[in-house]
Amino acid sequence: MPNITLRKAVEEFDVSRPTLTKALKSGKISGEKDGKGAWRVDPSELSRVYNPRRKEQEIEHQSEQPxxxxxxxxxxxxxxxxxxxxxxxxxxxxxxxxxxxxxxxxxxxxxxxxxxxxxxxxxxxxxxxxx
The missing domain is CATH 1.10.287 (Helix Hairpins)
Structure with missing residues (x-):
């Protein structure tokens, strides 16, 4: 799976951008900087530490339970x-x-x-x- 940017990581996982940046700098999660200086992180690394963000469809589905x-x-x-x-x-x-x-x-x-x-x-x- 290709590495994703911080923006995409924030959209897909339940974490804020400053928290993610802090975790990368402290070594809590591993990532690498690309040629432009932007962080790229492996999604499996993110899923090890953070929960995936719930989609709106999942939330709507849960509210429709009898x-x-x-x-x-x-x-x-x-x-x-x-x-x-x-x-x-x-x-x-x-x-x-x-x-x-x-x-x-x-x-x-x-x-x-x-x-x-x-x-x-x-x-x-x-x-x-x-x-």
């Missing part, structure tokens, strides 16, 4: 069950927060009732007691 497979239906059922469980847990959390808030209010009220009543002098002169 969703009524047994695995899909099973997983969709699992997702639905987990979403329902999440909703139940959120409701439980909200109820627990409300109970905690009510308990706090009740305890605060009880603490208010436990303070000693102000004495006659305190009521007359309006002095506050040390707490």
């Amino acid at each position: 969703r009524n497979t047994p695995d899909f239906n099973y997983l969709q059922g699992k997702v639905d069950a987990l979403e329902a469980q999440i909703e139940d847990l959120k409701e439980q959390r909200d109820r627990a927060e409300e109970r905690a808030s009510n308990s706090d209010a009740r305890l605060y009220g009880l603490l208010q009732d436990m303070r000693p009543a102000p004495s006659l002098l305190q009521r007359v002169f309006g002095r506050k007691t040390k707490e």
Whole structure:
């Protein structure tokens, strides 16, 4: 297979031009410069290091797969069950927060009732007691 240019390599493999140039200079992949100073790389060398770029046709083909497979239906059922469980847990959390808030209010009220009543002098002169 003939060597390809960096431009062609970027089109065919999932790699950017600067990354490819850096790999060539560091020796991660081997290549050679032609008479004009442009890099040429063997495609098999590129496939050893980088994944081939997916074509648009492959991507379109994958999106057209039917969703009524047994695995899909099973997983969709699992997702639905987990979403329902999440909703139940959120409701439980909200109820627990409300109970905690009510308990706090009740305890605060009880603490208010436990303070000693102000004495006659305190009521007359309006002095506050040390707490």
